[in-house]
Amino acid sequence: xxxxxxxxxxxxxxxxxxxxxxxxxxxxxxxxxxxxxxxxxxxxxxxxxxxxxxxxxxxxxxxxxxxxxxxxxxxxxxxxxxxxxxxxxxxxxxxxxxxxxxxxxxxxx
Amino acid sequence: xxxxxxxxxxxxxxxxxxxxxxxxxxxxxxxxxxxxxxxxxxxxxxxxxxxxxxxxxxxxxxxxxxxxxxxxxxxxxxxxxxxxxxxxxxxxxxxxxxxxxxxxxxxxxxxxxxxxxxxxxxxxxxxxxxxxxxxxxxxxxxxxxxxxxxxxxxxxxxxxxxxxxxxxxxxxxxxxxxxxxxxxxxxxxxxxxxxxxxxxxxxxxxxxxxxxxxxxxxxxxxxxxxxxxxxxxxxxxxxxxxxxxxxxxxxxxxxxxxxxxxxxxxxxxxxxxxxxxxxxxxxxxxxxxxxxxxxxxxxxxxxxxxxxxxxxxxxxxxxxxxxxxxxxxxxxxxxxxxxxxxxxxxxxxxxxxxxxxxxxxxxxxxxxxxxxxxxxxxxxxxxxxxxxxxxxxxxxxxxxxxxxxxxxxxxxxxxxxxxxxxxxxxxxxxxxxxxxxxxxxxxxxxxxxxxxxxxxxxxxxxxxxxxxxxxxxxxxxxxxxxxxxxxxxxxxxxxxxxxxxxxxxxxxxxxxxxxxxxxxxxxxxxxxxxxxxxxxxxxxxxxxxxxxxxxxxxxxxxxxxxxxxxxxxxxxxxxxxxxxxxxxxxxxxxxxxxxxxxxxxxxxxxxxxxxxxxxxxxxxxxxxxxxxxxxxxxx
Numbered sequence: 001x002x003x004x005x006x007x008x009x010x011x012x013x014x015x016x017x018x019x020x021x022x023x024x025x026x027x028x029x030x031x032x033x034x035x036x037x038x039x040x041x042x043x044x045x046x047x048x049x050x051x052x053x054x055x056x057x058x059x060x061x062x063x064x065x066x067x068x069x070x071x072x073x074x075x076x077x078x079x080x081x082x083x084x085x086x087x088x089x090x091x092x093x094x095x096x097x098x099x100x101x102x103x104x105x106x107x108x109x
Numbered sequence: 110x111x112x113x114x115x116x117x118x119x120x121x122x123x124x125x126x127x128x129x130x131x132x133x134x135x136x137x138x139x140x141x142x143x144x145x146x147x148x149x150x151x152x153x154x155x156x157x158x159x160x161x162x163x164x165x166x167x168x169x170x171x172x173x174x175x176x177x178x179x180x181x182x183x184x185x186x187x188x189x190x191x192x193x194x195x196x197x198x199x200x201x202x203x204x205x206x207x208x209x210x211x212x213x214x215x216x217x218x219x220x221x222x223x224x225x226x227x228x229x230x231x232x233x234x235x236x237x238x239x240x241x242x243x244x245x246x247x248x249x250x251x252x253x254x255x256x257x258x259x260x261x262x263x264x265x266x267x268x269x270x271x272x273x274x275x276x277x278x279x280x281x282x283x284x285x286x287x288x289x290x291x292x293x294x295x296x297x298x299x300x301x302x303x304x305x306x307x308x309x310x311x312x313x314x315x316x317x318x319x320x321x322x323x324x325x326x327x328x329x330x331x332x333x334x335x336x337x338x339x340x341x342x343x344x345x346x347x348x349x350x351x352x353x354x355x356x357x358x359x360x361x362x363x364x365x366x367x368x369x370x371x372x373x374x375x376x377x378x379x380x381x382x383x384x385x386x387x388x389x390x391x392x393x394x395x396x397x398x399x400x401x402x403x404x405x406x407x408x409x410x411x412x413x414x415x416x417x418x419x420x421x422x423x424x425x426x427x428x429x430x431x432x433x434x435x436x437x438x439x440x441x442x443x444x445x446x447x448x449x450x451x452x453x454x455x456x457x458x459x460x461x462x463x464x465x466x467x468x469x470x471x472x473x474x475x476x477x478x479x480x481x482x483x484x485x486x487x488x489x490x491x492x493x494x495x496x497x498x499x500x501x502x503x504x505x506x507x508x509x510x511x512x513x514x515x516x517x518x519x520x521x522x523x524x525x526x527x528x529x530x531x532x533x534x535x536x537x538x539x540x541x542x543x544x545x546x547x548x549x550x551x552x553x554x555x556x557x558x559x560x561x562x563x564x565x566x567x568x569x570x571x572x573x574x575x576x577x578x579x580x581x582x583x584x585x586x587x588x589x590x591x592x593x594x595x596x597x598x599x600x601x602x603x604x605x606x607x608x609x610x611x612x613x614x615x616x617x618x619x620x621x622x623x624x625x626x627x628x629x630x631x632x633x634x635x636x637x638x639x640x641x642x643x644x645x646x647x648x649x650x651x652x653x654x655x656x657x658x659x660x661x662x663x664x665x666x667x668x669x670x671x672x673x674x675x676x677x678x679x680x681x682x683x684x685x686x687x688x689x690x691x692x693x694x695x696x697x698x699x700x701x702x703x704x705x706x707x708x709x710x711x712x713x714x715x716x717x718x719x720x721x722x723x724x725x726x727x728x729x730x731x732x733x734x735x736x737x738x739x740x741x742x743x744x
Contacts, residue, residue: 028730032723
């Protein structure tokens with residue numbers, strides 16, 4: 001465990017931040033430009049995990065475990081959210097035989 | 110007893126509440142008992158106050174009831190003032206009020222709104238008592254407005270008839286014009302004297318110089334109020350129309366009490382008026398013009414109540430003329446005697462109308478002398494009293510005014526004298542047309558003819574006695590009397606008396622003045638007798654052509670028509686214009702414009718809600734980025 005902490009601390013903080021930004025940006029772009037609901041969903045997960053990564057990096061660098069506690073909570077909640085989200089997508093697919101979100105535009109004006 | 114004066118207005122208020130709340134459930138006997146008892150109790154207390162006041166040394170008592178308005182340097186208590194003037198008014202209001210309540214139990218017996226009528230009458234008595242008892246202008250103003258309201262309610266008592274309802278509205282609007290003047294006068298009084306209490310305003314005013322511009326303005330505005338309430342030119346046209354109300358109402362409100370409120374108010378504020386001789390001049394001229402014009406109209410009217418209505422306006426004109434020449438005492442004397450004989454005449458007319466199955470046109474009456482003997486005799490006494498024949502009450506009060514007018518201005522006296530002659534003529538004309546000659550109505554009406562029940566004739570008899578003997582409270586020195594009334598009222602007019610010259614006519618002149626007016630009245634009576642009894646002349650029909658002066662008089666000098674074309678119609682056109690331009694185009698335009706703008710804007714903006722999830726997310730990200738940039742650079 002000591003080694004792992006040191007290994008993480010060995011990498012400069014900037015790199016973690018940069019990686020988080022890249023992953024987060026990929027997630028945002030994925031949500032914006034993709035139309036498949038499942039891919040959008042995956043992109044959302046990417047954003048979530050980019051934030052998790054950042055939390056852990058800061059937590060280790062500051063020797064403060066509360067950031068990791070946060071991450072555990074987020075992971076547990078994300079699991080529940082994924083279950084519900086996938087269930088919704090399955091229902092959408094059963095109804096319209098597609099997961100294209102642009103077809104779901106009835107709710108307007 | 111004087112300290113219990115707050116009980117006096119309390120009784121009618123209770124009567125109003127009981128009859129008003131129980132109007133659908135109480136039987137008629139209880140309603141009339143409560144209504145009459147409330148006023149009689151007030152009368153008994155007033156009598157006690159009056160007797161106590163006579164024996165007291167000081168003649169003016171202020172009885173505080175509660176602190177009403179007190180803010181900053183304004184302090185207006187709700188308090189009552191008992192002095193000779195208000196105690197006499199109390200007796201008139203409650204005494205005549207009681208008689209008219211008793212009369213109404215007979216007159217209104219068949220009316221569906223019996224309880225409503227009595228509750229309104231009680232409410233009127235309550236407000237009238239507030240008006241005369243108030244010890245400052247604000248309490249007086251409450252009563253002033255309240256009696257206006259009751260007058261409106263009672264004129265429009267049979268509101269299902271639309272012409273009656275509009276008569277009520279006319280009275281209300283005309284009164285409102287006057288009330289505005291009164292209200293502004295109260296503000297000015299507060300501004301000038303920093304108080305509205307009589308006991309504070311009058312001593313301050315008596316130290317001011319005569320002809321002070323503030324005083325002239327205040328008195329002129331107060332007089333505007335009096336013009337409206339007491340039906341003088343130019344606001345008198347509501348009073349003849351007010352005869353749409355039940356006859357007891359005409360007797361109580363539009364003859365005996367409410368219309369004299371203007372005279373009471375001026376008599377109360379006599380010191381203000383004495384120090385504003387310019388206003389007094391206007392008061393005299395308006396009074397003179399009114400008494401003459403109204404008397405001239407009354408000469409040819411054929412509706413029995415219209416004759417009496419114009420006669421009331423004319424007599425009120427006498428009172429204002431008296432006030433205008435500084436004869437406060439004479440004017441108030443005339444208020445008292447007029448209350449007696451005019452209430453009597455109206456109630457008598459009511460009795461005639463009752464007997465004639467609601468017929469009011471004198472052309473369809475005649476010969477009622479035998480069928481209505483009590484009504485005839487009592488009304489005859491009233492007629493002699495109003496015509497000013499000695500020794501009945503009207504003679505003393507009218508001659509006191511005439512003597513003062515003679516001393517002041519000979520031309521005024523001459524016009525007033527002609528007015529007095531007209532008075533005698535139209536009153537006897539009314540009597541002869543109604544009671545002499547042959548019956549001219551339908552046979553149906555003739556079968557119904559009957560003398561009124563005791564509840565109606567007893568008030569008539571009491572009032573007839575008062576009309577006959579009422580003048581003896583003010584026998585002038587010229588007949589060796591001491592003029593009890595003048596002595597009793599002296600404390601009220603004390604401040605003014607020291608600033609005006611006394612009546613300084615020698616006895617011979619006074620005798621001549623009296624002889625002339627009595628002689629003219631007798632001449633007018635004989636002429637009326639000759640024309641309407643000997644020659645049995647009947648006024649022509651509605652449609653028959655009248656020429657010259659008769660036409661003018663019969664059509665009331667076309668004053669209603671003149672007002673209609675000068676004021677009502679231009680106002681209608683103007684309000685139509687305002688309605689279309691300011692209201693429809695301006696105000697509605699702005700409000701509707703806002704509505705339309707919001708509608709148009711949202712029509713475009715709602716297209717943003719396209720239903721495309723991708724677009725929503727894009728907007729969200731763009732928003733978050735914008736917030737980010739904002740928080741970084743704090744733009």
